[in-house]
Amino acid sequence: MINQVTIVGRLTEDPEIRFTSDDKAVVNVTVALNRFGKGRRVDHAADFIPCVIWGKQAENTVEYCQKGTLVGIIGELQTRNYTNREEKKIYVTEVLVDKIRFLNKKRESKEMEIEEEQELEG
Numbered sequence: 001m002i003n004q005v006t007i008v009g010r011l012t013e014d015p016e017i018r019f020t021s022d023d024k025a026v027v028n029v030t031v032a033l034n035r036f037g038k039g040r041r042v043d044h045a046a047d048f049i050p051c052v053i054w055g056k057q058a059e060n061t062v063e064y065c066q067k068g069t070l071v072g073i074i075g076e077l078q079t080r081n082y083t084n085r086e087e088k089k090i091y092v093t094e095v096l097v098d099k100i101r102f103l104n105k106k107r108e109s110k111e112m113e114i115e116e117e118q119e120l121e122g
Contacts, residue, residue, distance in 0.1 A: 005073070006074050007072070007095070008072045009034070009049070009070070012048060013067050014066050015065055024055065025058040028050065028051070029061070032047070033046060034046050035047060071100055073099070074099045077095060078096045
């Protein structure tokens with residue numbers, strides 16, 4: 001069986017780290033992917049893919065990435081479900097990240113920092 005996912009897209013928000021009860025780092029991010037090709041439903045449509053990053057990669061993601069950062073992810077698709085407080089079954093499909101690469105050029109990263117500083121000042 002093969003279960004491998006490769007995606008390249010931009011983070012939809014700043015990553016935030018959490019720690020499990022046994023002190024393992026975990027980050028949940030959403031990656032926006034533009035649709036392309038004949039099959040796209042509308043121009044400039046995007047898909048939003050939830051991803052889970054563990055351990056040192058999670059820590060590095062928080063340190064080096066922010067909203068809009070271009071990332072490449074290799075991982076596996078996983079599904080799970082749970083029952084919420086209203087007793088409704090919730091189904092979740094997400095990518096369990098094996099590898100993440102930060103693809104922004106240094107110049108782009110610096111420009112993003114400058115834009116962010118300007119937004120805070122103005």
